[in-house]
Amino acid sequence: MSHLHFPDGVLPVYLWGAGLIITGVILAVILYRLGKQDQVKKLPLVGVLVAVMLLAMSIPLGFLPYHLNLTVLSGIILGPALAFVAVFIVNLFLSFMGHGGITVVGLNTLVIGLEAAIGFVGFSLLKPFFRPTGAAAAATLCALILSIIFAFGIVTASQLSYTEIMEVTGGEHVGCTHPGHDHSDSQHGANPLVEALKENTPVGFIQIMSAAALPGILLETIVVAFIIGYLARVKPGLF
Amino acid sequence: MDLAYLDYLAAHGESPLHKASAPSKFFMLFIFISFIIISHSVIFLALSGLIILTLFALSKLPIKKILHLLFYPLFFSSVFALSGLGGTLSPAALVLKAVNTAALLILLLCTTPYYRIFSLLSVFLPALLVDILFISYRSFFLLIRQLSGLFTALRLRGGLQRGRFLSNLKNITSALAVTLLRSFELNERLYQVIQLRGYRQGFVGQREKILWSSCDLLPLLVGTAAGLIFFLL
Numbered sequence: 427m428s429h430l431h432f433p434d435g436v437l438p439v440y441l442w443g444a445g446l447i448i449t450g451v452i453l454a455v456i457l458y459r460l461g462k463q464d465q466v467k468k469l470p471l472v473g474v475l476v477a478v479m480l481l482a483m484s485i486p487l488g489f490l491p492y493h494l495n496l497t498v499l500s501g502i503i504l505g506p507a508l509a510f511v512a513v514f515i516v517n518l519f520l521s522f523m524g525h526g527g528i529t530v531v532g533l534n535t536l537v538i539g540l541e542a543a544i545g546f547v548g549f550s551l552l553k554p555f556f557r558p559t560g561a562a563a564a565a566t567l568c569a570l571i572l573s574i575i576f577a578f579g580i581v582t583a584s585q586l587s588y589t590e591i592m593e594v595t596g597g598e599h600v601g602c603t604h605p606g607h608d609h610s611d612s613q614h615g616a617n618p619l620v621e622a623l624k625e626n627t628p629v630g631f632i633q634i635m636s637a638a639a640l641p642g643i644l645l646e647t648i649v650v651a652f653i654i655g656y657l658a659r660v661k662p663g664l665f
Numbered sequence: 666m667d668l669a670y671l672d673y674l675a676a677h678g679e680s681p682l683h684k685a686s687a688p689s690k691f692f693m694l695f696i697f698i699s700f701i702i703i704s705h706s707v708i709f710l711a712l713s714g715l716i717i718l719t720l721f722a723l724s725k726l727p728i729k730k731i732l733h734l735l736f737y738p739l740f741f742s743s744v745f746a747l748s749g750l751g752g753t754l755s756p757a758a759l760v761l762k763a764v765n766t767a768a769l770l771i772l773l774l775c776t777t778p779y780y781r782i783f784s785l786l787s788v789f790l791p792a793l794l795v796d797i798l799f800i801s802y803r804s805f806f807l808l809i810r811q812l813s814g815l816f817t818a819l820r821l822r823g824g825l826q827r828g829r830f831l832s833n834l835k836n837i838t839s840a841l842a843v844t845l846l847r848s849f850e851l852n853e854r855l856y857q858v859i860q861l862r863g864y865r866q867g868f869v870g871q872r873e874k875i876l877w878s879s880c881d882l883l884p885l886l887v888g889t890a891a892g893l894i895f896f897l898l
Contacts, residue, residue: 433738435702435762436745457793466864469793470855473800474848477808480668480801482841484809494841511794515801522774522782523671524734524767529702585750631748638744649838656842661849 431517431526431534432577437584445532452539453514456507472508475500476515483520492642498566499650501542502549503664509542510535533580541573549654549665558665562654566647574639582627669809670730674775680724681880682772687781689881693888694769700895701765705754709898710761716887717768723883726775734771738763804851811847815840 432442460468482494497516501509514535521528548565556564657664675683682690701713721728742763746756754762773782779802787795819825824836 431737431741433741433763434698434766436742436750436759439702453794454791457791461793466859467856469797469864470800470804470859471849471852473797474804474808474852474855476797476801477804478841478845478848480805481808481812481844484667484669485837485841496841499845511797515794515798518798519668519801522770523668524771525737527738527763527766528698528770529766581745581750628748628750631744631750634744634748645834648834649841652835652838653842653845656839657845660846 432530434527434529442530449532449535472512476512479516497538497541498545498569501545506543506546510539513538537577541569544572545569558658559651559655563647563651566650570643578632671774675778681883682724682776684880685884687777687785689884693884696888697891706898707758713765738767812844
Protein backbone atom coordinates (compact mmCIF):
# COMPACT_ATOMS: atom_id res chain seq x y z
CA MET A 427 0.00 0.00 0.00
CA SER A 428 2.50 2.58 -1.12
CA HIS A 429 -0.37 4.56 -2.58
CA LEU A 430 -4.09 4.77 -2.00
CA HIS A 431 -6.83 3.32 -4.16
CA PHE A 432 -10.05 4.99 -3.04
CA PRO A 433 -12.99 2.57 -2.84
CA ASP A 434 -16.52 3.48 -4.00
CA GLY A 435 -18.91 5.38 -1.79
CA VAL A 436 -16.45 7.14 0.51
CA LEU A 437 -15.95 10.32 -1.51
CA PRO A 438 -18.62 12.85 -2.53
CA VAL A 439 -20.00 12.81 -6.06
CA TYR A 440 -18.55 16.21 -7.02
CA LEU A 441 -15.04 14.93 -6.30
CA TRP A 442 -15.14 11.63 -8.16
CA GLY A 443 -17.17 13.25 -10.93
CA ALA A 444 -14.46 15.88 -11.35
CA GLY A 445 -11.84 13.11 -11.25
CA LEU A 446 -13.58 11.25 -14.07
CA ILE A 447 -13.89 14.39 -16.19
CA ILE A 448 -10.26 15.47 -15.70
CA THR A 449 -8.96 11.96 -16.37
CA GLY A 450 -11.21 11.67 -19.42
CA VAL A 451 -9.88 14.93 -20.86
CA ILE A 452 -6.23 14.00 -20.20
CA LEU A 453 -6.77 10.55 -21.73
CA ALA A 454 -8.52 12.00 -24.78
CA VAL A 455 -5.61 14.39 -25.42
CA ILE A 456 -2.99 11.63 -24.97
CA LEU A 457 -4.86 9.15 -27.18
CA TYR A 458 -5.49 11.78 -29.84
CA ARG A 459 -1.77 12.59 -29.97
CA LEU A 460 -0.90 8.89 -29.90
CA GLY A 461 -3.17 8.24 -32.88
CA LYS A 462 -1.87 11.29 -34.78
CA GLN A 463 1.82 10.57 -34.28
CA ASP A 464 1.39 6.99 -35.46
CA GLN A 465 3.06 5.69 -32.33
CA VAL A 466 2.01 2.11 -33.02
CA LYS A 467 5.35 0.89 -31.72
CA LYS A 468 4.51 2.14 -28.26
CA LEU A 469 1.08 0.53 -28.19
CA PRO A 470 2.24 -3.00 -27.31
CA LEU A 471 4.76 -1.61 -24.82
CA VAL A 472 1.98 0.09 -22.87
CA GLY A 473 -0.04 -3.12 -22.88
CA VAL A 474 2.92 -5.24 -21.84
CA LEU A 475 3.83 -2.90 -18.99
CA VAL A 476 0.22 -2.92 -17.76
CA ALA A 477 0.55 -6.71 -17.64
CA VAL A 478 3.84 -6.44 -15.72
CA MET A 479 2.24 -4.05 -13.20
CA LEU A 480 -0.68 -6.43 -12.70
CA LEU A 481 1.74 -9.33 -12.33
CA ALA A 482 3.79 -7.46 -9.72
CA MET A 483 0.60 -6.76 -7.80
CA SER A 484 -0.24 -10.47 -7.81
CA ILE A 485 2.96 -11.46 -6.00
CA PRO A 486 2.36 -12.20 -2.33
CA LEU A 487 5.01 -10.65 -0.07
CA GLY A 488 4.92 -13.15 2.76
CA PHE A 489 3.51 -11.83 6.02
CA LEU A 490 3.27 -8.25 4.77
CA PRO A 491 -0.22 -7.23 3.56
CA TYR A 492 1.31 -5.12 0.76
CA HIS A 493 1.77 -5.53 -2.92
CA LEU A 494 4.20 -4.03 -5.39
CA ASN A 495 2.98 -1.53 -7.99
CA LEU A 496 5.89 -0.65 -10.29
CA THR A 497 4.03 2.53 -11.28
CA VAL A 498 7.17 4.65 -11.06
CA LEU A 499 9.07 2.06 -13.08
CA SER A 500 6.40 2.28 -15.78
CA GLY A 501 6.62 6.06 -15.65
CA ILE A 502 10.39 5.93 -16.15
CA ILE A 503 10.13 3.51 -19.08
CA LEU A 504 7.01 4.87 -20.80
CA GLY A 505 7.13 8.56 -19.96
CA PRO A 506 4.36 10.43 -18.16
CA ALA A 507 1.77 10.45 -20.98
CA LEU A 508 1.82 6.77 -21.87
CA ALA A 509 2.23 5.83 -18.21
CA PHE A 510 -1.01 7.73 -17.53
CA VAL A 511 -2.79 5.50 -20.05
CA ALA A 512 -1.20 2.42 -18.48
CA VAL A 513 -2.24 3.54 -15.00
CA PHE A 514 -5.82 4.11 -16.16
CA ILE A 515 -6.00 0.59 -17.56
CA VAL A 516 -4.46 -0.92 -14.43
CA ASN A 517 -7.02 0.94 -12.32
CA LEU A 518 -9.82 -0.28 -14.55
CA PHE A 519 -8.62 -3.88 -14.12
CA LEU A 520 -8.20 -3.38 -10.37
CA SER A 521 -11.63 -1.83 -9.91
CA PHE A 522 -13.18 -5.04 -11.30
CA MET A 523 -11.31 -6.88 -8.56
CA GLY A 524 -12.53 -4.65 -5.74
CA HIS A 525 -9.17 -2.89 -5.40
CA GLY A 526 -10.23 0.71 -5.79
CA GLY A 527 -13.73 1.67 -6.87
CA ILE A 528 -15.19 1.95 -10.35
CA THR A 529 -16.62 5.44 -9.77
CA VAL A 530 -13.27 6.66 -8.45
CA VAL A 531 -11.20 5.26 -11.34
CA GLY A 532 -10.65 8.86 -12.42
CA LEU A 533 -9.32 10.03 -9.06
CA ASN A 534 -7.21 6.92 -8.57
CA THR A 535 -5.75 7.42 -12.05
CA LEU A 536 -4.89 11.03 -11.24
CA VAL A 537 -3.17 10.04 -7.97
CA ILE A 538 -1.19 7.17 -9.45
CA GLY A 539 -0.62 8.94 -12.78
CA LEU A 540 0.96 11.79 -10.83
CA GLU A 541 3.20 9.21 -9.16
CA ALA A 542 4.37 7.95 -12.55
CA ALA A 543 4.92 11.49 -13.86
CA ILE A 544 6.93 12.59 -10.82
CA GLY A 545 8.94 9.37 -11.03
CA PHE A 546 9.78 10.09 -14.67
CA VAL A 547 10.70 13.74 -14.05
CA GLY A 548 12.69 12.90 -10.91
CA PHE A 549 14.63 10.13 -12.63
CA SER A 550 15.36 12.31 -15.68
CA LEU A 551 16.65 15.13 -13.46
CA LEU A 552 18.76 12.92 -11.20
CA LYS A 553 20.13 10.57 -13.86
CA PRO A 554 23.06 12.83 -14.91
CA PHE A 555 24.27 13.16 -11.31
CA PHE A 556 23.71 9.72 -9.80
CA ARG A 557 23.95 6.08 -10.77
CA PRO A 558 20.64 4.66 -12.12
CA THR A 559 19.92 2.78 -8.86
CA GLY A 560 20.33 5.90 -6.73
CA ALA A 561 18.39 8.12 -9.13
CA ALA A 562 15.56 5.58 -9.30
CA ALA A 563 15.45 5.21 -5.51
CA ALA A 564 15.26 8.97 -4.93
CA ALA A 565 12.71 9.47 -7.72
CA THR A 566 10.52 6.62 -6.46
CA LEU A 567 10.62 7.86 -2.88
CA CYS A 568 9.67 11.41 -3.91
CA ALA A 569 6.95 10.19 -6.27
CA LEU A 570 5.34 7.93 -3.67
CA ILE A 571 5.44 10.57 -0.92
CA LEU A 572 4.03 13.29 -3.18
CA SER A 573 1.30 11.04 -4.57
CA ILE A 574 0.20 10.07 -1.08
CA ILE A 575 0.13 13.77 -0.10
CA PHE A 576 -2.03 14.39 -3.16
CA ALA A 577 -4.34 11.56 -2.08
CA PHE A 578 -4.56 13.11 1.41
CA GLY A 579 -5.40 16.40 -0.28
CA ILE A 580 -8.31 14.71 -2.03
CA VAL A 581 -9.54 13.27 1.26
CA THR A 582 -9.25 16.72 2.86
CA ALA A 583 -11.16 18.26 -0.05
CA SER A 584 -13.90 15.69 0.50
CA GLN A 585 -14.37 17.15 3.99
CA LEU A 586 -14.93 20.68 2.75
CA SER A 587 -18.58 21.61 2.46
CA TYR A 588 -19.98 23.27 -0.66
CA THR A 589 -20.10 26.67 1.05
CA GLU A 590 -16.47 26.43 2.11
CA ILE A 591 -15.42 25.54 -1.42
CA MET A 592 -17.33 28.56 -2.70
CA GLU A 593 -15.51 30.73 -0.18
CA VAL A 594 -12.13 29.26 -1.02
CA THR A 595 -12.65 29.63 -4.76
CA GLY A 596 -13.97 33.16 -4.34
CA GLY A 597 -17.55 32.30 -5.24
CA GLU A 598 -20.71 33.63 -3.66
CA HIS A 599 -21.04 32.96 0.06
CA VAL A 600 -24.44 31.41 0.68
CA GLY A 601 -24.23 30.66 4.38
CA CYS A 602 -22.49 28.11 6.53
CA THR A 603 -23.68 24.55 6.93
CA HIS A 604 -21.70 23.89 10.12
CA PRO A 605 -23.57 25.10 13.21
CA GLY A 606 -20.42 25.90 15.20
CA HIS A 607 -18.50 27.38 12.33
CA ASP A 608 -17.21 30.85 13.20
CA HIS A 609 -16.27 32.99 10.20
CA SER A 610 -14.92 35.91 12.21
CA ASP A 611 -11.32 35.26 11.11
CA SER A 612 -12.14 35.14 7.44
CA GLN A 613 -14.09 38.35 7.83
CA HIS A 614 -10.95 40.00 9.22
CA GLY A 615 -8.77 39.15 6.24
CA ALA A 616 -7.45 35.68 7.15
CA ASN A 617 -6.93 33.35 4.20
CA PRO A 618 -10.17 31.36 3.85
CA LEU A 619 -8.33 28.43 2.24
CA VAL A 620 -5.98 28.10 5.22
CA GLU A 621 -8.87 28.43 7.65
CA ALA A 622 -11.00 25.85 5.86
CA LEU A 623 -8.12 23.41 5.62
CA LYS A 624 -7.19 23.89 9.31
CA GLU A 625 -10.70 23.01 10.29
CA ASN A 626 -11.27 20.11 7.93
CA THR A 627 -7.95 18.30 7.57
CA PRO A 628 -8.58 14.72 8.72
CA VAL A 629 -5.48 14.39 10.92
CA GLY A 630 -6.44 11.00 12.38
CA PHE A 631 -6.97 9.50 8.94
CA ILE A 632 -3.70 10.90 7.64
CA GLN A 633 -1.80 9.54 10.66
CA ILE A 634 -3.23 6.02 10.27
CA MET A 635 -2.70 5.90 6.51
CA SER A 636 0.82 7.37 6.71
CA ALA A 637 1.84 4.72 9.22
CA ALA A 638 0.30 2.02 7.04
CA ALA A 639 1.88 3.33 3.86
CA LEU A 640 5.43 3.84 5.13
CA PRO A 641 6.62 0.20 4.89
CA GLY A 642 5.00 -0.05 1.46
CA ILE A 643 6.83 3.06 0.27
CA LEU A 644 10.19 1.70 1.44
CA LEU A 645 9.51 -1.70 -0.11
CA GLU A 646 8.50 -0.21 -3.47
CA THR A 647 11.54 2.10 -3.46
CA ILE A 648 13.96 -0.78 -2.90
CA VAL A 649 12.35 -2.98 -5.57
CA VAL A 650 12.18 -0.24 -8.23
CA ALA A 651 15.78 0.85 -7.54
CA PHE A 652 16.98 -2.75 -7.83
CA ILE A 653 15.09 -3.38 -11.09
CA ILE A 654 16.36 -0.14 -12.64
CA GLY A 655 19.91 -1.04 -11.57
CA TYR A 656 19.52 -4.49 -13.13
CA LEU A 657 18.10 -3.09 -16.38
CA ALA A 658 20.86 -0.48 -16.55
CA ARG A 659 23.41 -3.31 -16.39
CA VAL A 660 21.87 -5.70 -18.90
CA LYS A 661 20.14 -3.18 -21.22
CA PRO A 662 22.16 0.04 -20.87
CA GLY A 663 20.56 1.75 -23.86
CA LEU A 664 17.17 1.79 -22.18
CA PHE A 665 17.86 4.83 -19.99
CA MET B 666 -5.11 -10.28 -6.72
CA ASP B 667 -5.36 -13.49 -8.65
CA LEU B 668 -6.58 -12.31 -12.04
CA ALA B 669 -5.89 -15.70 -13.62
CA TYR B 670 -8.04 -17.50 -11.04
CA LEU B 671 -10.95 -15.07 -11.49
CA ASP B 672 -10.68 -15.51 -15.24
CA TYR B 673 -10.79 -19.29 -14.76
CA LEU B 674 -13.98 -18.96 -12.67
CA ALA B 675 -15.57 -16.76 -15.33
CA ALA B 676 -14.71 -19.11 -18.17
CA HIS B 677 -15.68 -22.38 -16.48
CA GLY B 678 -18.85 -21.46 -14.57
CA GLU B 679 -22.19 -22.94 -15.55
CA SER B 680 -24.59 -20.93 -13.40
CA PRO B 681 -27.43 -18.76 -14.80
CA LEU B 682 -25.38 -15.64 -14.07
CA HIS B 683 -22.46 -17.09 -16.07
CA LYS B 684 -24.82 -17.79 -18.97
CA ALA B 685 -26.45 -14.34 -18.86
CA SER B 686 -25.22 -11.82 -21.42
CA ALA B 687 -22.76 -9.09 -20.47
CA PRO B 688 -25.18 -6.18 -21.18
CA SER B 689 -27.81 -7.54 -18.78
CA LYS B 690 -25.14 -7.93 -16.07
CA PHE B 691 -23.89 -4.42 -16.77
CA PHE B 692 -27.46 -3.17 -16.42
CA MET B 693 -27.74 -4.85 -13.02
CA LEU B 694 -24.38 -3.46 -11.98
CA PHE B 695 -25.17 0.05 -13.13
CA ILE B 696 -28.53 0.19 -11.34
CA PHE B 697 -27.24 -1.51 -8.21
CA ILE B 698 -24.06 0.56 -7.87
CA SER B 699 -25.93 3.81 -8.58
CA PHE B 700 -28.38 3.16 -5.76
CA ILE B 701 -25.66 1.95 -3.40
CA ILE B 702 -23.73 5.16 -3.97
CA ILE B 703 -26.66 7.52 -3.48
CA SER B 704 -28.21 5.58 -0.59
CA HIS B 705 -27.71 6.66 3.04
CA SER B 706 -29.88 3.86 4.45
CA VAL B 707 -28.04 1.15 6.34
CA ILE B 708 -31.05 -1.15 5.88
CA PHE B 709 -30.93 -0.83 2.09
CA LEU B 710 -27.17 -1.32 2.07
CA ALA B 711 -27.40 -4.37 4.36
CA LEU B 712 -30.17 -5.83 2.17
CA SER B 713 -28.02 -5.18 -0.89
CA GLY B 714 -25.19 -7.08 0.79
CA LEU B 715 -27.52 -10.03 1.36
CA ILE B 716 -28.69 -9.98 -2.27
CA ILE B 717 -25.08 -9.90 -3.49
CA LEU B 718 -24.19 -12.79 -1.18
CA THR B 719 -27.14 -14.76 -2.58
CA LEU B 720 -25.94 -14.02 -6.12
CA PHE B 721 -22.48 -15.37 -5.20
CA ALA B 722 -24.12 -18.53 -3.83
CA LEU B 723 -26.35 -18.88 -6.93
CA SER B 724 -23.28 -18.54 -9.14
CA LYS B 725 -21.62 -21.39 -7.21
CA LEU B 726 -18.50 -19.31 -6.67
CA PRO B 727 -15.99 -20.34 -4.00
CA ILE B 728 -16.77 -17.45 -1.66
CA LYS B 729 -13.97 -18.31 0.78
CA LYS B 730 -11.34 -18.09 -1.95
CA ILE B 731 -12.62 -14.76 -3.24
CA LEU B 732 -13.41 -13.12 0.09
CA HIS B 733 -9.87 -11.81 0.63
CA LEU B 734 -10.40 -9.45 -2.32
CA LEU B 735 -12.82 -7.51 -0.15
CA PHE B 736 -10.10 -6.82 2.41
CA TYR B 737 -8.88 -3.64 0.73
CA PRO B 738 -12.25 -1.84 0.45
CA LEU B 739 -13.12 -3.07 3.95
CA PHE B 740 -9.86 -1.76 5.43
CA PHE B 741 -9.86 1.56 3.63
CA SER B 742 -13.51 2.36 4.27
CA SER B 743 -13.12 1.32 7.94
CA VAL B 744 -10.25 3.78 8.36
CA PHE B 745 -12.42 6.39 6.67
CA ALA B 746 -15.34 5.59 8.98
CA LEU B 747 -13.29 5.37 12.18
CA SER B 748 -11.61 8.69 11.42
CA GLY B 749 -15.04 10.32 11.45
CA LEU B 750 -14.98 11.12 7.75
CA GLY B 751 -17.93 10.55 5.47
CA GLY B 752 -20.07 13.52 6.52
CA THR B 753 -23.66 12.56 7.33
CA LEU B 754 -23.09 8.90 6.50
CA SER B 755 -23.00 6.44 9.40
CA PRO B 756 -19.79 4.36 9.69
CA ALA B 757 -21.73 1.17 8.89
CA ALA B 758 -23.19 2.72 5.73
CA LEU B 759 -19.76 3.90 4.62
CA VAL B 760 -18.22 0.44 4.99
CA LEU B 761 -21.22 -1.30 3.38
CA LYS B 762 -21.11 1.04 0.38
CA ALA B 763 -17.45 0.28 -0.34
CA VAL B 764 -17.72 -3.48 0.28
CA ASN B 765 -20.99 -3.96 -1.65
CA THR B 766 -19.73 -2.11 -4.72
CA ALA B 767 -16.47 -4.04 -4.71
CA ALA B 768 -18.36 -7.34 -4.26
CA LEU B 769 -20.60 -6.53 -7.24
CA LEU B 770 -17.62 -5.82 -9.48
CA ILE B 771 -15.91 -9.03 -8.35
CA LEU B 772 -19.15 -10.89 -9.10
CA LEU B 773 -19.13 -9.48 -12.62
CA LEU B 774 -15.51 -10.47 -13.15
CA CYS B 775 -16.09 -14.00 -11.80
CA THR B 776 -19.09 -14.60 -14.04
CA THR B 777 -18.09 -12.78 -17.25
CA PRO B 778 -14.98 -13.57 -19.30
CA TYR B 779 -12.80 -10.52 -19.86
CA TYR B 780 -13.23 -10.47 -23.64
CA ARG B 781 -16.97 -10.01 -23.16
CA ILE B 782 -16.37 -7.15 -20.74
CA PHE B 783 -13.95 -5.55 -23.21
CA SER B 784 -16.40 -6.06 -26.05
CA LEU B 785 -19.00 -4.09 -24.13
CA LEU B 786 -16.48 -1.47 -22.98
CA SER B 787 -15.51 -0.90 -26.61
CA VAL B 788 -18.91 0.76 -27.07
CA PHE B 789 -17.90 3.52 -24.62
CA LEU B 790 -14.10 3.60 -24.75
CA PRO B 791 -11.85 4.75 -27.63
CA ALA B 792 -10.65 1.98 -29.96
CA LEU B 793 -6.99 2.65 -29.10
CA LEU B 794 -7.67 2.15 -25.40
CA VAL B 795 -9.56 -1.09 -26.01
CA ASP B 796 -6.65 -2.34 -28.14
CA ILE B 797 -4.26 -1.68 -25.25
CA LEU B 798 -6.68 -3.46 -22.90
CA PHE B 799 -6.60 -6.54 -25.11
CA ILE B 800 -2.81 -6.48 -25.43
CA SER B 801 -2.51 -6.15 -21.64
CA TYR B 802 -4.86 -9.04 -21.05
CA ARG B 803 -3.06 -11.30 -23.51
CA SER B 804 0.37 -10.28 -22.25
CA PHE B 805 -0.66 -10.93 -18.65
CA PHE B 806 -1.34 -14.59 -19.35
CA LEU B 807 1.81 -14.98 -21.45
CA LEU B 808 3.96 -13.42 -18.77
CA ILE B 809 2.33 -15.10 -15.79
CA ARG B 810 3.36 -18.47 -17.21
CA GLN B 811 6.97 -17.30 -17.38
CA LEU B 812 6.87 -15.78 -13.91
CA SER B 813 5.31 -18.94 -12.45
CA GLY B 814 8.15 -20.94 -14.01
CA LEU B 815 10.70 -18.60 -12.45
CA PHE B 816 9.04 -18.89 -9.05
CA THR B 817 8.99 -22.68 -9.27
CA ALA B 818 12.70 -22.63 -10.08
CA LEU B 819 13.32 -20.28 -7.14
CA ARG B 820 11.43 -22.53 -4.73
CA LEU B 821 13.23 -25.65 -5.94
CA ARG B 822 16.59 -23.95 -5.44
CA GLY B 823 15.64 -22.68 -1.98
CA GLY B 824 15.31 -19.07 -3.11
CA LEU B 825 11.99 -18.58 -1.34
CA GLN B 826 12.11 -19.70 2.28
CA ARG B 827 9.98 -18.90 5.29
CA GLY B 828 11.34 -16.27 7.64
CA ARG B 829 13.98 -14.99 5.21
CA PHE B 830 12.19 -11.86 4.12
CA LEU B 831 15.12 -9.87 2.73
CA SER B 832 16.58 -12.77 0.81
CA ASN B 833 13.12 -13.62 -0.58
CA LEU B 834 12.54 -10.01 -1.58
CA LYS B 835 15.86 -9.91 -3.42
CA ASN B 836 14.98 -13.07 -5.35
CA ILE B 837 11.44 -11.89 -6.11
CA THR B 838 12.89 -8.64 -7.44
CA SER B 839 15.33 -10.55 -9.64
CA ALA B 840 12.46 -12.64 -11.01
CA LEU B 841 10.50 -9.47 -11.74
CA ALA B 842 13.48 -7.86 -13.46
CA VAL B 843 13.89 -10.94 -15.70
CA THR B 844 10.15 -10.90 -16.44
CA LEU B 845 10.42 -7.25 -17.39
CA LEU B 846 13.24 -8.05 -19.80
CA ARG B 847 11.11 -10.78 -21.35
CA SER B 848 8.23 -8.37 -21.57
CA PHE B 849 10.39 -6.15 -23.80
CA GLU B 850 10.95 -9.12 -26.08
CA LEU B 851 7.22 -9.79 -26.04
CA ASN B 852 6.63 -6.14 -26.93
CA GLU B 853 8.93 -6.44 -29.96
CA ARG B 854 7.15 -9.58 -31.11
CA LEU B 855 3.70 -8.05 -30.67
CA TYR B 856 4.82 -4.99 -32.61
CA GLN B 857 6.05 -7.16 -35.47
CA VAL B 858 2.74 -9.04 -35.52
CA ILE B 859 0.81 -5.77 -35.58
CA GLN B 860 2.98 -4.43 -38.42
CA LEU B 861 2.70 -7.65 -40.40
CA ARG B 862 -1.07 -7.70 -40.16
CA GLY B 863 -1.39 -4.01 -40.96
CA TYR B 864 -2.55 -2.20 -37.87
CA ARG B 865 -5.55 0.06 -37.88
CA GLN B 866 -7.17 1.31 -34.71
CA GLY B 867 -9.67 -1.06 -33.22
CA PHE B 868 -8.15 -4.40 -34.19
CA VAL B 869 -10.56 -6.01 -31.80
CA GLY B 870 -12.76 -6.08 -34.90
CA GLN B 871 -16.42 -6.85 -34.84
CA ARG B 872 -18.23 -6.69 -31.56
CA GLU B 873 -19.52 -9.95 -30.22
CA LYS B 874 -23.14 -10.64 -31.12
CA ILE B 875 -25.30 -10.56 -28.02
CA LEU B 876 -27.31 -13.72 -27.53
CA TRP B 877 -30.19 -13.09 -25.15
CA SER B 878 -31.49 -16.03 -23.15
CA SER B 879 -33.82 -16.73 -20.24
CA CYS B 880 -30.78 -16.47 -17.96
CA ASP B 881 -30.74 -12.71 -18.62
CA LEU B 882 -33.90 -12.42 -16.58
CA LEU B 883 -31.93 -12.97 -13.38
CA PRO B 884 -29.66 -9.89 -13.57
CA LEU B 885 -32.46 -7.79 -15.09
CA LEU B 886 -34.81 -8.73 -12.26
CA VAL B 887 -32.16 -8.23 -9.58
CA GLY B 888 -31.32 -4.78 -10.93
CA THR B 889 -34.99 -3.80 -11.05
CA ALA B 890 -35.58 -5.25 -7.57
CA ALA B 891 -32.67 -3.22 -6.20
CA GLY B 892 -34.29 -0.08 -7.57
CA LEU B 893 -37.68 -0.98 -6.09
CA ILE B 894 -36.21 -1.74 -2.66
CA PHE B 895 -34.36 1.59 -2.73
CA PHE B 896 -37.55 3.55 -3.40
CA LEU B 897 -39.64 1.51 -0.92
CA LEU B 898 -37.22 2.02 1.99
